[in-house]
Amino acid sequence: MLNILIIEANQKLKKPYQYLSPAYQTVRLSTIEKAGAIFLNFKPELIFLSCSFSPQQIITFLDCVANECRPHLIPIIFVIDLNHPLNFIPGTHWGQQTAVFSEFTSKHEFYTTLDRLLNY
Numbered sequence: 001m002l003n004i005l006i007i008e009a010n011q012k013l014k015k016p017y018q019y020l021s022p023a024y025q026t027v028r029l030s031t032i033e034k035a036g037a038i039f040l041n042f043k044p045e046l047i048f049l050s051c052s053f054s055p056q057q058i059i060t061f062l063d064c065v066a067n068e069c070r071p072h073l074i075p076i077i078f079v080i081d082l083n084h085p086l087n088f089i090p091g092t093h094w095g096q097q098t099a100v101f102s103e104f105t106s107k108h109e110f111y112t113t114l115d116r117l118l119n120y
Helices: 032-042 055-069 107-118
Strands: 003-007 025-029 045-050 076-079 099-102
Touching: 003 032, 025 032, 032 055, 045 055, 045 107, 099 107
Parallel strands: 003 025, 003 045, 045 076, 076 099
Antiparallel strands: none
């Protein structure tokens, strides 16, 4: 079973999350602070991170994740909410373990990207 942590500011945003299999164990939180509090206990194998948070919040969270999971980085999918006026995507290589999704991400692209990230 795959543990997936979703950190999404917009709790009404359904896509791309609707494509996740019910077989996955997912935790969806609305703040980065809540995610940081459960991160070590939940041990996610994939993280969806909303780009609607402030740049400082996102960078701080990524630093914490990197410090806790070295040497193997957890794949991260940055999710752009097109209803939010500003989205921030950090400039990071993250070991080539990143992707960017939005509500226009197709089902095929979703699963192809998950396969790439999880089998890297």
